[in-house]
Amino acid sequence: MLSKTMQEALNQQVFMEAQSSQAYLAMASWAEIQPGLKGVTQFFFRHSEEERMHMLKLIHYINERGGFAVVPALEQPVLTFVSLKKAFEKLLDHELKVSGSINDLVDLSLKEKDYATHNFLQWYVNEQMEEERLARECNDKLELVGDDKSGLYLFDRDIMTMDQD
Ligand code: OFO
Numbered sequence: 580m581l582s583k584t585m586q587e588a589l590n591q592q593v594f595m596e597a598q599s600s601q602a603y604l605a606m607a608s609w610a611e612i613q614p615g616l617k618g619v620t621q622f623f624f625r626h627s628e629e630e631r632m633h634m635l636k637l638i639h640y641i642n643e644r645g646g647f648a649v650v651p652a653l654e655q656p657v658l659t660f661v662s663l664k665k666a667f668e669k670l671l672d673h674e675l676k677v678s679g680s681i682n683d684l685v686d687l688s689l690k691e692k693d694y695a696t697h698n699f700l701q702w703y704v705n706e707q708m709e710e711e712r713l714a715r716e717c718n719d720k721l722e723l724v725g726d727d728k729s730g731l732y733l734f735d736r737d738i739m740t741m742d743q744d
Pocket of ligand 1: 596599629630633674677703706707710
């Protein structure tokens, strides 16, 4: 059975994952109307779906452990970006915040001696390492590309396969 504190903290994470999904969905919609960003568009749509999956996984866990998962109201995400680079900087920023919040949850699970939740959270710890790595890789590549149009073309092509492991 989840403690009240743990339940609230996990529900806060449900909100965070839902908000991530929403933020990446907005990035996807913005990218879709930019010329030549087909790969990037797919990447953002896929990431939005993944975050929704992270949210669902938490919802099931909370309910299975005798809690009640609360479906949260969402904030309006940022809708437009001055450049692709800015969008990816925002993505990395967002992932770093999510990692921080997962780490706080792990901390809480240890304080509460809730080893089941601690074990459950390890999946998120690994997932965040991978997502941070990918976001950094994208940012590094875009830094190299700068304003070079052919570089951007290649980035858009390569990103279609970058996160398929
Ligand atoms: Fe990338 O945020 Fe979920 O875990």
